[in-house]
Each structure stands twice: as structure tokens, then as C-alpha cells.
Amino acid sequence: MSIFDETLTMNNGLKIPKMALGIWEIPDDQTPKAVEEGKLRTIGVASFEKEDLDNLMQNSSTKSAVNQILVHIGETPMNLIDYIQGNDIVVEAFSPIAHGAPLNDTKIEKMADKYGVTVPQLCIRYDWQLNCVVLPKSANPAHMKSNAEIDFVISDEDMDKLKKFTPVDYGKSGVFPVFGGKM
Template sequence: MSSLHETFVLENGVAIPKIGLGTWQVPNGETTYHAVSFALKNGYRHIDTAYAYHNEESVGKAVRDSGIDRRDIFVTSKLPAEIKSYDKALKTFDETMENLGLEQLDLYLIHAPWPWSEKGADYTKENIEVWKAMEEIYESGRCRAIGVSNFSVSDLKAVMENAKIKPMVNQIRYFIGHTQEDVTAFCQDNGILVEAYSPLATGKILENTEIQKIADKYGKTLPQVCIRYCLQKGVLPLPKSTHEAFILQNADVDFEISSEDMQYLDQLKETEK
């Protein structure tokens, strides 16, 4: 079975396809519409967007125009990092749904524990308030699963200690040489799926000669090794591309990296050049 058709299962029983198409930095309009349409036509069933990407409209249109049963496509969006109140969270979710033109979202995430302009600031109280809005959205049935993004262990604990429903996903920056082991282990120990955004380190990993050696050994591309590595770590990769050839390649990862080679990749550091 192709990795595109395999799924992880979230804590609440919802199945999520093991590879998603990322759309960060992809402009709204024809570029996003074409990339998402092409991916869906070629077997992808998981699309990741966000309010802050300003391309929800084109993602939603491509999903609606695909001719694929809506229940078979998994769509994720995110509440902007700057939104830190209950009322604004509910209002912004409504805007996301209007942008997408969909009746139901599959996964909704808090984009970050702090506004991007205040990275590292303490917004614990506000995150607890926003999480109550996330729970309400989930309980309304308008979203099948809820989670967070860029949350540390302490951020997660603060929400979980005050939650009725714990986060089901934490989407973090994750790639070979940058695996955020503490937060990944905490999530996996607590039934929270880890998603890897920038599994190719936004392209900075592509010149890495040590990973290239492994790729050559398996007759695969370096990105394919990076994506397969995530999957074998039980982490869901979200590779982004607007190029048809790369969209196809990124999903062609039905091979197995040996435990010895996984250990070799585990010990690589400074992979971003």
C-alpha cells in the first residue's frame, strides 16, 4: 500500500493520511490551486494550510473542484498565533471556514503559543482561554480534531492541565538533525501525534552530503530519505512543493531505511547549511 493511503489514527479515532501537502509560503490563486489540485489528482488526501498563509480560499476551491468525496480529503488549518482570546478564536474559525468554503474542517490547530512578534513570551493564560474555544469548535462538530503547533512540553502541560479534551496533534519544525526530542517524546508518550513541518528544513538540508550518501544507497532522492525518516519515527511529514515532479517524488517513499542507517541519521547535527 502506498504511504499516501496509509493513516495514523488520532486519539479520538479519526484517521489522518500519513503524508500531507504543505502550503506555507505558497501564494493564493493559481499557484496554490494548481499544486493542491495536482496533488489530489495524484493520490494525496491530506492538505495543510493556515489562516496566516492567506491561501485558504484556493485550497478550499481545489478541494471542492477535485471531484473527490469530501470525506476522503483531510484538511487542516490553523488559528493565527496572534489570536489569543476566546471570542476572537471563534470569530477567526468562522472566517477560516468561509475562506475554505467547506462545511467541516478535519483538523484545527493553534498556530503558536505566542504571537510571532513575541516569540518565547508567556501566553499561558491566553492559550488556556483559546483552548476552551477550540474545544467548543470541536464539540460543535464543525471540526473533527483539534491540536496545537510549535508548543513546547511546558506549553502542552499548561493546556492539558486545564483541558476537557487534550490536544490530538502538535505540529512542529522537525527534520533530520532537528528532531526536538523532548517535545516529540512527550507527545508520543501522551497520545499526541507529532507532525513535521519543514521536513526538508525549507530546502536548507538539500545540499547535505551525509544524507545524500544514504539516499544514493537506496536509489532515492535526498528529500525522499528525509520524508521516509519522519514516517519511521512515527511522525507525519508535510513536505511543501509547487513543482509537479517534486510533489510526485515526495510521496514515492515506500521503502525501508535500515535500523543501522536510521541510527546514523539520528546522530547527524547541523544539517541546515
């Protein structure tokens, strides 16, 4: 029996895989078959580096639709972003507000003031202008509303400044090797 044979019926009658509630892993050998059979529309990956994506694309019939990676002011891996987008894969930016690190940075505060926005709005708009899907985390309705109000444009000059911003030091957890060519 496949992991996909167990389903839950939603209130609207739609059946979904029982394990599809949240983030879940599928055995590598079942993924392409599940896509071919229509049990999954596509797959997404997280924290895949170039080598990991190359490995997936060379060794699987299933192409990822999205790669969720760490992207924010102070962590802008442009080579990786360009590579992902160049392969028609969507970049989803997680931690767009850098775990709060920019909230007390005077340089970022001044730039946000220049645009008449909050620091979180500047951070979210920055990722948006990099053509990333941006999903800021918040349980506060006022923050959710404010986070969606990014109808302004950061100048090219300011985008360049933000791209060169001092990186946030995540220590050893800053790199998350996935397969590293060992699929």
C-alpha cells in the same frame, strides 16, 4: 456572537466556519465550547513544547489531536516526539527537508544513493519512520510525485546516524515558546 456563528457554504452544501480557511486562531475561552457543540471536531497546535502541552492538558477540557513541530535530519527532538506520541497526540513534521539544507550535504547524498533515492525522499522517509505525519511543501508536480515515493526502509543503524546529524542553526527562531505554563 461567537466566531463560529459566521459560516460559509461550500459547493457540496457543507457549512464551515468562515475563519476556517487556512490557519486561524480561536479565543481560548471559545475552543472547548466549540468542540462540545460539534462546531469543531478537535484542535491542533503548532510548536508546542512539553510545558505548553502540559499546560493545555491540565487547564483545558480539549485535548489536541496534533502538534506540528520542526522535525528533520539535524533537528530531531526525540524527547519531545516521544512525549507527544506518548500522550496519543500525532506529531506533524514541518520542514521535513530542512529548508533545503541537506540537498548539498555529501553525507546525506551518499546515504540517499545507498538506498537508490533522492535526498528529499530520504528526508521524508526519515520523518515517516519516526511515526510523524510528513507534509513536504512543493508546487512542482514532479516533486510532489517523487516526494510520495518513499516505499523503502532506512535501517536502524542509518536512522541512528541521521538522528545524530549536525543540527541546522536557526538562531533565536529555533525555539518557539507558546504558553510556557502561563495559560
